[in-house]
Amino acid sequence: MTTIALRGISKRFGLQLALDDVSLELKAGERVAVVGENGAGKSSLMNVLYGLYAADRGEVHVDGRAVRIRTPADALALGIGMVHQHFTLVPTLTVVENVVLGREPTRLGLLDARRARDEVQATCARFGFSLDLGARVETLTVGSQQKVEIVKALHRGVRTLILDEPTAVLTPQEADELFSVTRRLSDEGLTVVLISHKLKEVLTFATRIAVLRRGVKVAEVAASASTPESLAELMVGHRVPTTTATDPRPSEVVVALEGVSAGKLCDVSCVIRAGEVVGIAGVDGNGQRELAEVLTGLRAVDGGTLTLLGDPARLNPGRARALGVAHVPEDRLKHAIVGDFSVAENVALGRQRQAPFAKGPRIDVEGRLARTTALLEAHDVRPRSPGLRIGALSGGNQQKLVVGRELDGAPKLLVAVQPTRGLDLAAVDAVRARLLDFRARGGAVLLVSLDLDEVLTLSDRVLVLHEGRLTGEFQRGAFDERLIGQRMLGVLDA
């Protein structure tokens, strides 16, 4: 029998219709996947069910009764829990404190720490989780933090658990463990909803799959009757995107690291050559960020040497740019653009003192406008409004502009960190094409991504980082996902 039914849900953000009359039924103990590309509305739909977003239209029925879910508290009371893609844990609190937050056991008005611990312990024991309950969450690994999220929901006695892109930051091994745990939970009667765009895991985990495209549910299919290709076609509508990498022709060394240490980064030696894409695989927080910061001059080197184009270099951001290092940073809004600046002002950022952006000490408004107009055209950034506040552009258009700007100055090395995260599929394709195009023209690319699929798709060579050290190197043609996953976890011989 149906436990939860979403009927005709619509939700609008500003001018954009995020959900258009979407209906979905969830039966007790079922494993359902909701798939779609970024921005298709999968997370929005589940955020409506969890009371985080207020739907503009539509109703939710639980056990046949119409209910109003206005807050997460309502959802939790109805037995609906959610594990978000970006964890909702308080880093400075302990595991126990995080789990009991919102329903704390008290005695005489005071927090009853012992009972809290016992209760959480009981939940963990019952569902087979082992966690260091007294540890502060910020000291845990990403995989453990995700377990805390799941325990949080189970502790509230949920009967339906929503997992939003749960494997985005996990290694293949951690992902396997997650799915075996949730499969067991679903066998015990828990309804599990998996939001994902990774079709392989969707097909192995779910029994039924709902496909969203631009806010509309376009199909609902049985997993047994689907293939990755058929799902991809449903998600995108017309064509299956393919990114084809041509054979690399690596030539001279652009950058060489020799025993470099910086922050988490420890004794790293490697080279990046012109005409190749070097991908970095690793679990979040294992030194990738530091590596990118060292190469772009944002972080000083503690030890070792960095050689750029044959010369030992002490970099700062300005020098790195002058020497031909371009940077597409992970957090676009923080590190790449100034949200309150116009599109044209953002195009000048980084080259504001050079022609055509400046004439002596003064801003060359016309030169800037001409160059901006050309870039908007060349990279198909919409709308073509140089005077518009860049914050008003969609993420995909912002990113296309950033990539275009960074490649505009004929750089030698491009450091790209998570360059396609959060973009819609068309923008993903555009950005990836630019990277490969740059490589084909003899550019060197360092690609850092937490999405292992992306690293494997684009890279000619993959380096694995674990706790700041290089733990593996793989050439295209010899990529072994299992082995790379083990190296990401620091397992060296298996």
Next chain:
Amino acid sequence: MPETASPSRANVVLRSALPSVLAIVTSLVICFVAVALLRGGVAVAVDAFLAMTWGAIGDVPKLVDGASIAVLLRPWGESATKAALLTLTGLSVAVAFRVGLFNIGAQGQLMVGALAAAVVGAGLELPPFVHVPLCLVAAGAAGALYALGPAILKLRRGVHEVISTIMLNWVAVSLVENWLVPGPLRAQVGGGNSVAGTAQIHESAELPRLVGEVSRLNAGIVLAVGAALVLWLWLSRFVGGYEWRAVGLGPEAARAAGIDVSGAVVRAMVTSGALAGLAGAVLVLGTEQRYPATLGAPYGFDGIAMALIGNGHPLGVLATSVLFGGLRAGGTRMQLFGVHKSFPELIQGLALLLVAARLIWIRLVDRLAPPRGGGP
């Protein structure tokens, strides 16, 4: 609906200024109602507000009745004097805002600037065309130096500038008004008598009056308008100003773009301090002729209000300051109607509070006049 590629410049300017304008109008209305309720009737309130208006822009009815031009020039002098102070302190706060710093220390910087102007003005005897600039430079330098500390503490030691400038305000009050002015720098008048405050400055150090003895209208307002224009050009037309704005709006992005963030912060903060110091000089050289026993008014706070209501834009600050300078000069006339002369400050405070709710105004404006491509 006009379908232009991007919103016109005038439209953008209007939209960014509208919340401030609405906030000021609303606060004027609230205060009008308050006077009407407290002082018995709309007629009284109308009279009081008219008195304030004539006090600000000059007694136009009297002029029409044939009085001399002095009925305009005298109020202009008062309004301009107050507007000059508000503009300079407002620009001081606004320029720090532009690099993302909240300079609550304009008060302290103004104090040391005023003291420097008083000391140089009284201590040296020089021809006016050298003396006045020297006093201004001394005041600007003193204020700049006093603002340098918080900038360096912020960059090197991570001390929040709000805290350090609050502390430095207190240090300035303690050292200047509780030690130097009543102590070592106290004016000595013949016969062992002494007056409160420092020695009177020489006539050569006084800011030149613009229209003779009829009005107190002096060069201070020229200095203030000049500062606002220079700052506006710097921020909108020069690469250096562009870099300041980038640092203020996106410090991380600015650093990643190779901009010298620390340098921009230091230079902007020094400029901020210098402007506050200049305000002190204008006060001493134009109005007080000495550092008085106590400055007695929270000029630095007024600067914060001007910067915020003026939306951090140099010309916005200038316009706001001229308006409130006028209201303050005219406000003294309201005493005849039983309204305290601090009334304009109440209007100013309310306007600031309403400006703080900028988002509400923006939503209101967007609903009444949807932006390009509007509709639901």
Next chain:
Amino acid sequence: MSGLVLSLLDTVLDAAPALIFAAVGATLSERAGVVNVGVEGMMRAGAFAAAAAALVMPTPLGVVVGVAAGALVGALHGGLCIFARSDQVVSGMAINLVMLALGQFLLEAVFSSPSGTPPITQLPRWLGHSPLTWLAVVTPLVVHGLVERTAWGLRLRAVGEKPEAVAAMGVRVSRLRLGAVMASGALAGLGGAHLSTAVLDRFEHHMPAGLGFMAVAAMVFGRWTPLGAALAALFFAFGNALRLSLASSFPGLVEVVPQGVLLALPYALTLLVLTLQRPGLARAPAALGRPYDPELR
């Protein structure tokens, strides 16, 4: 010498409570993630309301009115920050300026006197000090217990670090934060009331004369903890008391070290300590100053 110590203690016990209440209150607001530089204005509201109310009712009731006035101004600040998503520093400064002008205006309009209200009956003295002094001794401990040992405190600490986490567990972020800012305002109002009903016997036009800003500094100094803030407030009050005591006990001292220099000392010392402490040690709540928008995308 013991006379000096006693007079010192006396001065501290009279002067410190206002600062302690306000500083401890400020930690509540900021731990919830709402910057509160409007403490000065909230104290002023409390001082004025308490004195004005005490003219027509018993002074202890007047103190309650002062607390309510502080909470009301806190609600204004909280409302602006939480619902209108104003810049929190701007909102706080706006509140300071409004209260500064409003106090002066009301003095003139209601009491026809620009310098202060008519005198009121001061609070009674218990063991030589006002009851509020003794309340100020226990308040930091109570607030510490509230923050560290109760469910509300756990939520407060969580909402200042990561509001999304609190929202996801079914707790209303806006209500929690508004409550914290109002509590902060109430304590600031109590501090203000102490000034006008215990330290003096009227509201004077310059009250609280910058004490609110000192309270914010004390809170930062005390690293956003109630006990730390109270200790820092005590330190400030002590520094000031020491200056007064020394000046009266050793008149010769003022000849050597000017009064103004002594006056500047606590502030200079605070700056010095803030400068010398390791950067990053004084960690502000992670979500401080960041408005929470559940539908932010």
